Amino acid sequence: MANKLLLALMASTMMTTVALAASRDENRAEPVVGEEKAILTDAPNVPPAITRKNATKVVVHLEVKEVEGRLADGVQYTFWTFGGKVPGKFIRVREGDLVEMHLDNHPDNKMPHNIDLHAVNGQGGGAGASLTAPGHSSVFSFKATNPGLYVYHCATAPVAMHVANGMYGLILVEPKEGLPHADKEYYVMQGDFYTKGANGEQGLQPFSMEKAIAEKPDYVVFNGSVGSMVGDKAITGNVGENVRIYFGDGGPNLTSSFHVIGQIFDKVWAEGNMSTPVSNVQTTMVPAGGAAIADFKLTVPATLILVDHSLTRAFNKGALAMMKSVGPEDKLVYSGKTDDLVYQPEGAGVRVADAPAAVAPVAKNKAERIKMGESVYANNCAACHQPTGVGVPDAFPPLAKSDYLKNDKAKIIKTVTGGLSGKLTVNGKAFDGVMPAWDLPDEDIANVLTYVYNNWGNAGGEVTPADVKAHRVAVDRKAAAE
Amino acid sequence: MARRMAIMAASSLLALMPACAEPMAPVPAGAYTPFFKFIPAKGQRATEPRPVGIKAFRLDRFPVTNAQFAAFLEKAPDWRRGAAPRLFVDPNYLRRWRDGAPPKGEDNAPVTNVSWFAAQAFCESLGARLPTTDEWEYALADAGRGQAQVTRASLDWFAKPNGARIGDVGGAPNGYGVSDMIGLVWEWTQDFSATGSGTEQRNTSSKDDAAFCGGGAAGVRDPADYPAFMRYALRASLKASYVQDNLGFRCAGDE
């Protein structure tokens, strides 16, 4: 019995192997009819799906350019690119195609470069044939025998530095039968960056070899810069649409825990493999030098947040993007907040009698207020506005040197106690987000505001619990329930 | 301050005598470990990096300048843009020159867009030669002095936007009295093609080709020395007729 099972197992394994090998050989043998120039796109765009029923010769021209560009607000970096942007151009071919790669190294460049496509079976994935000096061009071709979503990257030594400077992109070898229909397709690629100055240090930042070797990036970003897809640049979709994200991780070092906050992936083709998608995935792990395809249907309006769920990367180093889903609500799928009640654990009253009464401490003067406000801030505000009040560009407004705080005290108290949503300009930067209403005691609100007023270059002053009581917004629980 | 004076004196000297460089810097003999380790022959066990002996030689203190190259072309019209045989120079040879003259105001900047053949002809015209790769690297290693600055200066140069005018020669000298090996231009060496000598072969025992592809860091002196990888990768990507906007040279001589 056991033997039989083993035999069956072996047979099925063998059959799988045979089937894959046959497909590879068939693709090698598929006749190449005609020739076309590849349509290449910059992220977050993806070339159109291929409708051809035959294999053809696809000519790809990738121009390598070393260009200075924005890594974060006020932070410039000299990127090395396949096509002028990070990530490199998206290449889309069909299984069985003969791909003729032209690697054109721009004469203004300093460095030699080459290309290793993970879609290639051959020396160095093409690297062996494509080492190219500035002002020169290399050509080689390969048969796209294995369908999948593949990373390509520069493989000139020191490989890690070429990749750390942005030399990666994706090539999709689409299966013959095509992929299921998607209404919107996007190209998102993660990368880690290592700068001489610390995160946020302004000006042109050279590469830090030490931090790269220690794998301690200052920036982890999607599509080449902090905030490349937030605010006005957020990617979009409509309720009812099927969205597909081609997600790659260029590295050079970090594995991504790719997750979309507020959305379940209906299907994920993990590791870019095309044969068996898995269903209902929350977070998919994408290794450096790897890729995945994630499909999901938008069912409610929301601002979905794309992150590397290794969360300090998302909230402190830049690995955060937004997708705006627009359309009618579906309260059955998601109700929104329906109630907001005081929660009293069972037996809490009994315990109070046993334990010394927990009396909330009260600040006796401004200095104490500032001190106690610090912990209120750390517990409630720092996650978004950041521990030093600098905020997160395009997502969370700064509290440091903030012109918004020049509004009168009453308005500030209303903002904190009543919440805020919609368009807002702070220190000349536009924001369009939501701050919830903070249902904290008057004492805590007074302390935290006094703390903020007296830190980070703000004007000083004091807010008392009496001020808060006078101006706070009573949360309308009925409205929230609707 | 004294150093700055010396630099200023050096550059004014160059301006006065563009065609006749200052005497070369004497570089003493010594031991040096090449970036690529020697891989042992069959049967021998793997070895640690093995130092090689470098004989005393002389090396130009600065990269050859536009003014110096212009003076050479006066004497050697067959090397002018348009006259030099295509076998020896790319079509972009001296591409920014007009009517036999370098771009205005760049007399004391390193000459670039010169091929290996043209660089060699220049040096030979002065009874000199190009330095070997080992000599060039040995001079840069400067007996271990200031290597952290060499690394930093290299990375800063890599980050510097392209297309900017190349600066004039006249940087601070290293311990051997040699300046500007990093930060202005790449430089040709006589045996640049010794790097990558295995890249085009399949059935070879050649060793260093892996360093230019994914195979990478095995077999080098210091896998954390990214600028060294860059220098060798650049050499591996070149052919003798190639020219580049940021590729120049300096000459060497036997002691």
Place this chain on the structure above:
Amino acid sequence: MWRALLLAWAISYALSFPVMANDAIAPPSGTSVYTLGARWTDQDGHALRLRDFSGRKVLVAMGYTSCPDICPLILANMAAIEKAAQGRSLRFVFVTLDPKVDTPEKLKAYADAHGLDPASWTLLNGDDKAVRDLAAVLGVRYKANGEGGFDHSAILTLLDEGGEMVMQKPDMQVDPKDFVAHMPR
């Protein structure tokens, strides 16, 4: 001093480009390998220049006689082409990368040992500069390996009657038919 340098330059210049001086043969084009003017010595001790081969096609490779693995394969590939190119006027030239060791006598012995027909095979020895310049022109990369041998690329180059490079095969996967296709009878 200055004058001496000028003189040195003039001499080296004249030596580098004798072709550009008055010469009975038509000057080669700007891309001909025969633009190189160095003097070589063949396995019989005769002096010659590369352009002395002009007028017929030449298959050229570089290597060295003590080369254990690659060079015998290069020779075998050249011999296969020789066989496939029967009846065509073709010269086979093997240039040593190791001129100090590979004297003309040694090259002669090497040719005999490998049965290379002197009627169609020439083995050349030249000075360091001649070897370096030819390797640079052909794109042959090489490096002494510190143990008396060389790492080098195994490029086969076909030159036409005027010394123009018409075909190069950079690796060992040589199909003689590819070369013969460039040699109409």
